[in-house]
Amino acid sequence: MTENLSVPFSLPPVIVALDLAQPQAALELAQQLGSHRCRLKIGKELFTRGGPPLVEKLVNQGFEVFLDLKYYDIPNTVAGACEAAADLGVWMINVHAFGGRNMLLTARETLEKRSQRPLLIAVTILTSLIMTELYAIGLHGTLEENVLRLARLSKACGLDGVVCSPQEIFLIRQNIGTDFKLVTPGIRPFATSQDDQKRIMTPEEALKRGADYLVIGRPITAAPDPLQALLEITASID
Numbered sequence: 156m157t158e159n160l161s162v163p164f165s166l167p168p169v170i171v172a173l174d175l176a177q178p179q180a181a182l183e184l185a186q187q188l189g190s191h192r193c194r195l196k197i198g199k200e201l202f203t204r205g206g207p208p209l210v211e212k213l214v215n216q217g218f219e220v221f222l223d224l225k226y227y228d229i230p231n232t233v234a235g236a237c238e239a240a241a242d243l244g245v246w247m248i249n250v251h252a253f254g255g256r257n258m259l260l261t262a263r264e265t266l267e268k269r270s271q272r273p274l275l276i277a278v279t280i281l282t283s284l285i286m287t288e289l290y291a292i293g294l295h296g297t298l299e300e301n302v303l304r305l306a307r308l309s310k311a312c313g314l315d316g317v318v319c320s321p322q323e324i325f326l327i328r329q330n331i332g333t334d335f336k337l338v339t340p341g342i343r344p345f346a347t348s349q350d351d352q353k354r355i356m357t358p359e360e361a362l363k364r365g366a367d368y369l370v371i372g373r374p375i376t377a378a379p380d381p382l383q384a385l386l387e388i389t390a391s392i393d
C-alpha cells in the first residue's frame with residue numbers, strides 16, 4: 156500500500172492505544188508508526204510501567220499524546236493530577252464524568268489558568284459495558300440516557316468533549332451539537348468483537364457518524380504488522 160504524504164498535511168483521526176507492558180517495546184512501536192501517521196494514547200498499564208519519562212520521550216519525538224488515566228477522585232486531587240499531566244506537555248487528558256460537577260469544573264478551571272493546556276475530556280460509560288451491567292451497579296435508565304446525561308454534564312462544565320462509544324455519536328451530536336469533541340474507542344475494522352469491547356463500530360462508520368477521533372488499540376498493536384494495519388485503517392477512512 157502506498158501512503159499519501161502530499162501537502163497539505165493533516166494527521167489522520169486515529170489515536171493508537173499503546174497498551175503494551177514494556178516501555179521499550181512501546182517506544183519501538185511508536186517509532187515504527189510515526190508521529191505523522193497517528194496520535195498515541197498512553198493508558199494505565201504503560202504509564203504505570205514507564206511513568207512520566209516515557210510520556211515526555213514520546214512528546215519530545217513529536218507525538219500528540221492522549222494521556223488516558225481517567226482521573227476519578229475528589230476535586231482537589233483530580234485538579235492536582237490534571238496539573239501534573241499538563242506539565243508533561245500532552246495533547247489530551249481525561250477524567251471520569253462520574254466524578255461529578257464539582258470535580259469536572261475544578262479540573263477545567265485549573266487547566267484554564269495555564270497559558271497552554273491539553274484538551275480535557277470526560278469518560279461517559281465505558282465501551283465494555285452493556286445495560287445489564289449498569290443495572291448491577293445501580294444505574295437506572297437506558298445506556299443511551301446515561302451517556303447523554305454525562306455528556307451534557309461534561310459540556311455544561313466546559314469540558315472539550317467526551318469519550319463515548321461510536322454507537323452514541325448521533326445521540327450526542329443531535330443533543331449537544333458539533334462544538335464538542337467525540338473520542339471513540341470500541342473501534343473494530345470488521346464490526347465484530349471477540350474481546351471485552353461491547354459497543355463497537357467500524358472506523359468508516361464511526362467517522363461517517365461524526366466521531367472526531369478513533370481510539371484503536373489491539374486491531375493495530377496485536378496485528379502481525381502494526382504499521383500495515385494502521386495504513387489499511389487510514390486508507391479505509393481517507
Ligand SMILES: O=c1ccn([C@@H]2O[C@H](COP(=O)(O)O)[C@@H](O)[C@H]2O)c(=O)[nH]1
Pocket residue numbers: 172174198278280281282283318319340341342352370371372373374
Ligand atoms: O470507554 C472506554 C474508554 C477507554 N478505552 C480505552 O481505549 C482503548 C481501546 O483499545 P482496544 O484494544 O482497541 O480495545 C483501551 O486502551 C481502553 O483502555 C476504551 O476502550 N473504552
